[in-house]
Amino acid sequence: MIQLEQLHKSYEVDGRRVPALQGVDLRVEAGEVFGIIGASGAGKSTLLRVINLLERPDSGRVSVAGRDLQALDAAGLRAARQKIAMIFQHFNLLASRTVAQNVAWPLRIAGWDAARIGPRVQALLARVGLADQADKYPAQLSGGQKQRVGIARALALDPQVLLCDEATSALDPETTRAILDLLAELNEELGLSIVLITHEMDVVRRVCDRVAVLEDGRIVEQGPVAQVFLHPRSATARRFVLAAEHVDEGDQNDDHAHVAGSLWRLTFFGERTYEPLLGEVARQANLDFGILAGRIDRIKREPYGQLTIAISGGDQATARRLLAERGVQIEELRA
Numbered sequence: 001m002i003q004l005e006q007l008h009k010s011y012e013v014d015g016r017r018v019p020a021l022q023g024v025d026l027r028v029e030a031g032e033v034f035g036i037i038g039a040s041g042a043g044k045s046t047l048l049r050v051i052n053l054l055e056r057p058d059s060g061r062v063s064v065a066g067r068d069l070q071a072l073d074a075a076g077l078r079a080a081r082q083k084i085a086m087i088f089q090h091f092n093l094l095a096s097r098t099v100a101q102n103v104a105w106p107l108r109i110a111g112w113d114a115a116r117i118g119p120r121v122q123a124l125l126a127r128v129g130l131a132d133q134a135d136k137y138p139a140q141l142s143g144g145q146k147q148r149v150g151i152a153r154a155l156a157l158d159p160q161v162l163l164c165d166e167a168t169s170a171l172d173p174e175t176t177r178a179i180l181d182l183l184a185e186l187n188e189e190l191g192l193s194i195v196l197i198t199h200e201m202d203v204v205r206r207v208c209d210r211v212a213v214l215e216d217g218r219i220v221e222q223g224p225v226a227q228v229f230l231h232p233r234s235a236t237a238r239r240f241v242l243a244a245e246h247v248d249e250g251d252q253n254d255d256h257a258h259v260a261g262s263l264w265r266l267t268f269f270g271e272r273t274y275e276p277l278l279g280e281v282a283r284q285a286n287l288d289f290g291i292l293a294g295r296i297d298r299i300k301r302e303p304y305g306q307l308t309i310a311i312s313g314g315d316q317a318t319a320r321r322l323l324a325e326r327g328v329q330i331e332e333l334r335a
């Protein structure tokens with residue numbers, strides 16, 4: 001669906017070239033929700049804006065739905081962009097227009113008849129839960145409602161791709177969740193491919209299928225969210241995961257240094273997460289364990305659990321075998 005090859009982009013700042021993208025290769029499949037996570041200045045916005053050529057790369061190829069965007073003339077690019085919609089952190093609504101007029105905007109620009117615009121706008125507003133807000137002005141709406149207007153406007157011309165530029169960063173946690181749920185529904189209902197950029201791993205965990213970690217204009221890690229979230233390989237990915245878990249690694253290491261026994265990190269995935277595995281294995285292997293840290297939650301819809309335990313006594317080899325047989329992944333943090 002989206003294929004980016006060897007993208008390079010730099011900006012000129014005070015006579016110096018500042019690199020923003022340094023050889024990015026990325027493929028997003030049709031119907032996928034793809035997250036790009038990175039710190040401030042990593043190049044996320046630049047990368048997102050290259051996908052619809054709002055930003056032209058210095059070199060590299062951009063192809064969307066099988067079309068090479070750089071080969072299109074102005075009219076061709078305008079047509080292609082109708083299928084690549086975008087929503088923004090600060091919503092970018094027209095303050096002097098009503099909600100309905102904001103949503104109608106792309107339809108008017110695309111030359112729709114007035115008679116078709118009204119029903120289309122009503123249907124879009126109903127879909128995002130704003131059927132009764134059509135005549136309000138943006139200033140009269142909450143942040144979450146403004147983003148819903150942004151989403152309705154983005155969907156107006158039936159896009160194939162939705163680019164989300166930190167779309168929930170200005171929202172509180174509850175509203176963030178509601179907007180992410182809406183995006184997930186639209187992804188499923190419409191088969192819409194979504195690319196979102198964020199600096200929050202929790203956003204990735206809730207909605208994305210795959211994620212790429214961007215650092216200094218380069219992708220340092222990418223893969224399915226479960227893999228990157230539960231077993232991050234790069235220092236950057238690890239930092240984002242720890243931030244999402246509200247864990248201070250230094251404090252945690254200090255705490256664990258005072259605990260006797262072996263330290264294991266266990267990862268459960270899928271429905272097994274809720275089974276009473278640990279007690280059963282401890283009894284069979286005749287060992288004692290204490291839980292030092294842990295979390296049970298979901299990655300998109302899949303439950304997972306990750307527990308750090310201290311083990312003493314018993315038969316560790318048997319415990320290891322029994323856990324592995326039950327699909328639990330074991331990392332030995334300390335023998």
Ligand SMILES: Nc1ncnc2c1ncn2[C@@H]1O[C@H](COP(=O)(O)OP(=O)(O)OP(=O)(O)O)[C@@H](O)[C@H]1O
Nearest residue numbers: 011013019020038039040041042043044045046047
């Ligand atoms: N229009 C511009 N002119 C000059 N430099 C720019 C411009 N846009 C981005 N940059 C620089 O390019 C680099 C990447 O910026 P970009 O905005 O893509 O990163 P980001 O990961 O989206 O950061 P943030 O989360 O802070 O928005 C940074 O060094 C930034 O200062």
